[in-house]
Each structure stands twice: as C-alpha cells, then as structure tokens.
Amino acid sequence: MKNQWIEFCSGIVSVKVSGKGIERFINQLIRNGISVWDVKRHGTETVIFHLKLADVKKLRLLARKSGCKISFQQRIGVPFLLKKLMHNIGLIVGAFLFLFIILFLSNMVWRIEINGANPATEYKVYKQLDKMGIKPGKLQFFIDDVETIQRNLTNKIQVITWVGVELRGTTFHLEVVEKKEPKKPEIHGPRNLVAKKEAVITYIFVEKGKQMVNRHDHVVPGQILVSGVYGKEGQTELVSSKGEILGETWYKSTVELPIKSTFQVFNGNEKRKYYVRIANFSIPVWGFGTPKYAEYETDSTEHKVHFLKWDLPVSFINSTIREREEVTRIYTNDEAVNMAKEIARKDIKTKLTEDAIIKGEKVLHQAVENGKVKLSIHFQIIENIAEGQPIIQGDEE
Structure with a gap:
C-alpha cells in the first residue's frame, strides 16, 4: 500500500479467516469500506490478510x-x-533519566x-x-562565551597582560601572562643624579652624594643635582648618588569638545530569547515573538551541548x-569648558607617573568656534625630576 507508513502509525492487524x-x-x-491487503490463501478454507486496527470492530460484526x-x-x-x-515504563524512565543526568553533568563546569x-x-x-558567575557547579549554558570571559578578565585585572581561556569538556583552562614591570638597572658604580627635564626645585633630600642645587633653583635637563664626587679637594671619592628631588614642571594640553553631539545608547529595555539549535534548525524554547523596538542590537551566545567527551x-x-x-547631548x-578641563586632566595623568601631583x-586660551569649545590649559606638576647618570672617567671635579 502507498500509505503503509501511515497505517503503521495507526496500527495494522494480521487476520486469519477460516470457513x-x-x-x-x-x-x-x-x-463496507474495510481495506484489506496482502491476502494469501492457506488451503481451501483459510485466508490470511492485513487490515487497519481501526477496522477490527467492523470485522467482528461482519464475521458473526x-x-x-x-x-x-x-x-x-x-x-x-x-x-x-508501557509494560516496561520503569526501565524506560530510568534509561531516559540516566541519559538526562549524564547530559546534565556533561554540560556543567x-x-x-x-x-x-x-x-x-x-x-x-x-x-x-566568581563575580562573573563562573564557578564549579554552574551550567555552561548560562555562562558567557570564552571571548567575553577573556576580554573581561583582561580589562578588570590590571596586573595581567593577556589571558587565554579555553573550555575543554567540563574544565575551564586559563593561561595567564602577567605584566612584567621593567626592572630599573641597578647601578653599582659611581653616578650623579641629573635633571631629566626643566623644573624649579620644590623638595630635595640627599641620602648619598654632594648636593649641587637648592630649593627654588631653576634647573635644565642634564644639570647635575647631586654629584657622585664626594669629599674635600684632594680627598674625593666616587659614590653612587642617592636621593629624592621633586620639582615643579609644566605641561600644556589642548582640547576640542563639540557642544552638540549625537550618539547611540541603550535605554535599559531588553528581551531575552532562548533557542535549541539542531543542525541548521533553530527551535525557540523561551521568549517568543519579536520586540517592537525601532532600533536594537542583538547579542547571542551559543553553547555546544556535550555528552561525556563528545x-x-x-x-x-x-x-x-x-x-x-x-540621544542628542x-x-x-560653562559645562563644555568644565568637561574639556576634565578631559585635559585625564590626558595629562596618562603622561605622568603615579606619584606625580x-x-x-x-x-591660556578659550574659544567657541564652529560649534566646538577649544581650550588650551597650562598645568603645574610636582614630580620626581632626578635620574641616574654614570660618572665617566675624566668627569671628576
């Protein structure tokens, strides 16, 4: 029969008729509308054929x-x-429950x-x-993808340069590369402390060496602040100068800030949708329908389903x-000037050491031109201006 698969789903009965x-x-x-097929004779008074399960009741009535x-x-x-x-429902439920538990545990961290x-x-x-919700016992379906984890760790933890994140089965493997601050070479030989930039001395403390400048002195780059030639004339010795010299230095920053600017922002409205993808087909399981947002952005995370190691x-x-x-801002x-000043301060701080003030x-200059505030600011900075300079033979005084 052409519809044999349909009949198989509804049920087929093989009937033996004698008489x-x-x-x-x-x-x-x-x-009477009862379809029969595969009719086979067995002897002179016996026939075997197939019919639909739904026609069995009609068959009984006609047979009588x-x-x-x-x-x-x-x-x-x-x-x-x-x-x-149904007679083995307990065994079947147990088998499905076992497979479900294995599948569940295979997709857990x-x-x-x-x-x-x-x-x-x-x-x-x-x-x-832990703050990101990544810890043992957490389902992988509710964890960010490895690229997002890697980016968040690198941005949040300042002491690392790079982190590689890889999910193998139920284990997260992280390879961390820490920032290595370059070690300042220790100078064991004689040296002077010299000015590394133009400044006015505001504080000076000499631990070792001969002080060559005083507070409020104006110094230029390369000028000796503390000499490594120490002692009286004729009785000098060369030492490795040590000390702390702070000076007032000067920086100039120029900032341009548009008074009117337009940009895209998220307003807090969002909708979550969950799918199960089998091969190339996606089946929605939660969050049906499309939100009526004029402008929106979709962020999707896909998690592979594991079964043991597969x-x-x-x-x-x-x-x-x-x-x-x-949003148009x-x-x-006055607000533009204050914002430009804040931007200039942040820019200057990126050029200074952490202990600079x-x-x-x-x-110096403030103007509003072509819808922009243009600002030129002069900064006075207190910072360490001393750096070591080895004493070369012939430099001794």
Missing part, C-alpha cells in the same frame, strides 16, 4: 453474520509498540585550572570569575535583544 464462503466474506468487507471464524495472528504498528513499552599566575594574581582571577550537533543559544535609541558653554592649572 466456507471466504471470498464472499472478503467482498463484503470491501463493500458470515459464519466464518477469525483469529488474530500478528499485531504491527505504533499502538502495539507503545503498549509493550567541574574545574577551573589557572596556569602562569602567581598566587596573588591567581586569587584575583578566581574572585573575578560534542553533539545540538547547541543552546542565549540571545539578548537590547533597545537602542539616539547639548552642553552649555597636579599643583595648579591655568587656562
């Missing part, structure tokens, strides 16, 4: 009136398979291994991972749709 007038009985079945004897030989199809399965970091940095990495052709997709809107002149600032 006289079998041909008349089969013709009567057909006249025909005088033929019927018996059911074989039951084929989904209804009979389900009936057999069990270990986090960190290599290349000292104990202090390793502790910081563990703490940051990757299944199934993925769990977490998609976040965030509404975006255009307009500063007053901004003593004062003065606006």
Whole structure:
C-alpha cells in the first residue's frame, strides 16, 4: 500500500479467516469500506490478510453474520509498540533519566585550572570569575562565551597582560601572562643624579652624594643635582648618588569638545530569547515573538551541548535583544569648558607617573568656534625630576 507508513502509525492487524464462503466474506468487507491487503490463501478454507486496527470492530460484526471464524495472528504498528513499552515504563524512565543526568553533568563546569599566575594574581582571577558567575557547579549554558570571559578578565585585572581561556569538556583552562614591570638597572658604580627635564626645585633630600642645587633653583635637563664626587679637594671619592628631588614642571594640553553631539545608547529595555539549535534548525524554547523596538542590537551566545567527551550537533543559544535609541547631548558653554578641563586632566595623568601631583592649572586660551569649545590649559606638576647618570672617567671635579 502507498500509505503503509501511515497505517503503521495507526496500527495494522494480521487476520486469519477460516470457513466456507471466504471470498464472499472478503467482498463484503470491501463493500463496507474495510481495506484489506496482502491476502494469501492457506488451503481451501483459510485466508490470511492485513487490515487497519481501526477496522477490527467492523470485522467482528461482519464475521458473526458470515459464519466464518477469525483469529488474530500478528499485531504491527505504533499502538502495539507503545503498549509493550508501557509494560516496561520503569526501565524506560530510568534509561531516559540516566541519559538526562549524564547530559546534565556533561554540560556543567567541574574545574577551573589557572596556569602562569602567581598566587596573588591567581586569587584575583578566581574572585573575578566568581563575580562573573563562573564557578564549579554552574551550567555552561548560562555562562558567557570564552571571548567575553577573556576580554573581561583582561580589562578588570590590571596586573595581567593577556589571558587565554579555553573550555575543554567540563574544565575551564586559563593561561595567564602577567605584566612584567621593567626592572630599573641597578647601578653599582659611581653616578650623579641629573635633571631629566626643566623644573624649579620644590623638595630635595640627599641620602648619598654632594648636593649641587637648592630649593627654588631653576634647573635644565642634564644639570647635575647631586654629584657622585664626594669629599674635600684632594680627598674625593666616587659614590653612587642617592636621593629624592621633586620639582615643579609644566605641561600644556589642548582640547576640542563639540557642544552638540549625537550618539547611540541603550535605554535599559531588553528581551531575552532562548533557542535549541539542531543542525541548521533553530527551535525557540523561551521568549517568543519579536520586540517592537525601532532600533536594537542583538547579542547571542551559543553553547555546544556535550555528552561525556563528545560534542553533539545540538547547541543552546542565549540571545539578548537590547533597545537602542539616539540621544542628542547639548552642553552649555560653562559645562563644555568644565568637561574639556576634565578631559585635559585625564590626558595629562596618562603622561605622568603615579606619584606625580597636579599643583595648579591655568587656562591660556578659550574659544567657541564652529560649534566646538577649544581650550588650551597650562598645568603645574610636582614630580620626581632626578635620574641616574654614570660618572665617566675624566668627569671628576
């Protein structure tokens, strides 16, 4: 039959009919709309054929009136398979539960291994991972992808230069490269302390060597601040000068800031959608429909489903749709000037050491042209201006 698969789903019964007038009985079945197929004769008074499970009741009624004897030989199809399965429902549920538990445990984070970091940095990495929700016992479906984890760790932990993140099965492997501050070469030989930039001395402390300048002195780059030639005339010795010399230095910063600017921001409205992807087909499981956002951005994270050490052709997709809107910001002149000053301060701090202090600032030029505030600021900075300079033979006084 052309629809044999459909009949298999609804159920097929093999019937044995015995008696006289079998041909008349089969013709009567057909006249009453009962389809039979695979009719085979066994002897002169026996026939075996197949019919649909739904026609069994009609068959019984017609068989009583025909005088033929019927018996059911074989039951084929989904209804009979389900009936057999119901007798072993406990075993089936147990098997599915076992597979589900294995699948569940195979997609959980069990270990986090960190290599290349000292104990202090390793502790910081563990703490940051915990803030991100990455810890043993967490399902991988609700964790960021490895690129996002890598980016967040690098941005949040200042002592690392790079971190490689790899998920192997149920274990996160992290390879950390720490920042190595260049060690200042220790000068064991004689040296002077000289000015590395133009400045006015504000503080001086000499631990070793001969002081050559005083507070409020104006010095230029290369000028000796502390000499390594120490002692009275004729009784001098060469030493490695040590000390701290702070000076007032000067920097100039120029900033341009538009008074009116337009940019895109997220307004906080978002919708989460979850999918299960099987091969190339995505099946939504939560968050149906499309949000009516005029402007939006979609961020999706795909997690492969694992079974023990194997990757299944199934993925769990977490998609976040965030509404975006255009915002126009307009500063007053005073607000623009204050913002430009703040930008200039941040720019200057990137050029200074951590112990440098901004003593004062003065606006040299301020103008509003073509919708922009243009600002030129002079900064007074207190910073360490001394650096070592080896004493070469012949430099002694």
